[in-house]
Amino acid sequence: MSNEDRYDALFKALGHRVRRRILDIIKDQPKTTGALCAVMTDIDRCTVMQHLSVLEKAGLVVVERRGRERWNHLDALPIYDVQKRWIGPYAAHAISMLGELEALAAPDASAQAPVAVKNA
Amino acid sequence: MSNEDRYDALFKALGHRVRRRILDIIKDQPKTTGALCAVMTDIDRCTVMQHLSVLEKAGLVVVERRGRERWNHLDALPIYDVQKRWIGPYAAHAISMLGELEALAAPDASAQAPVAVKNA
C-alpha cells in the first residue's frame, strides 16, 4: 500500500463526525462494540460496525478479540505520522504566510516578535 | 457553520489524492484553472474544477478573479487550525502511548530520556 493510499484511507476515515466521535470514545480506554453502541444510541449498530471497519482499514482502530467480545482500541500512530509528514509542513507553510503578511504590514518592525507564532 | 462541519469539509477535502496534488501544485504560487489543468493532463478539466470547489468549500483554496482568469491560491490556515485543535492532541496521545510502551519495556529505566518524545 502506497503512502497516497494510506493518506486517502486516513483522511477519509477522519472525514466523518461519527467516526471522530468513536475515536474520542475509545481514546482513553478500549471498548467492546456493544459498549460503543450503548453509548451511541442515535446510531444503528450495523452502521457503527461499518464505521469501525473504515477506521480499522485506516489503521486507527486495532481489534483485540476476547471470547465473544471484540475490543476496539485506538491507535493514533497514523495520525502522528500524517502530522509529521503532511499536516505539519502545510501548517508551517500557513505560519510562514502569516509571517509574510506581518512583514508587509510593518516592513520596518523587524525587531518585533512574530505575532502569529506567539498566538499559536 | 460548526467546528464539526468544518472538520468534515476539511478532512473530506484532504481525503482525495487529486486534491492533495492540487494543493501541492499551488502551494508555492497560485495558478489559474487553465494552468492547473495543463499540468494535470490525466484529469478532465471539469473534474479539476469540481475538486477545486471541494477545496474552496473547505477553505483551502481562495479564488482571486482577474479578468477572465481565475487564480487559485492555497490557504493553509485551516490545516494549521485543525493541527492545533485536533490532529496535534491525537498525535500527542500516540506519543504518550509510545512512552507507556517504553516504560513497560524497561520499567526500571526511569532516569532515561523519553525516547519517543525526543524523536517528535
Add this chain to the structure above:
DNA sequence: TTGACATGTTATAATTTTATAACATTATAG
C-alpha cells in the same frame, strides 16, 4: 466589433458511502 480563449453551468452516468434490516455464527452462563 468579433473571434477565440478562459472559465462557468447543467446534466448525467458510474461508483462509493452511509444507513438499515434480516439472518447467521460463536461463545458463555446456567
Add this chain to the structure above:
DNA sequence: CTATAATGTTATAAAATTATAACATGTCAA
C-alpha cells in the same frame, strides 16, 4: 447441552462523490 448474548454477514436502499459531456458566459485582443 442449550438459551441467549455478542458479534458477524449479506442484502438493499438512499445519498453523496467522482468523472464526463454538452452547452453557456464573459473578456480580451486584434
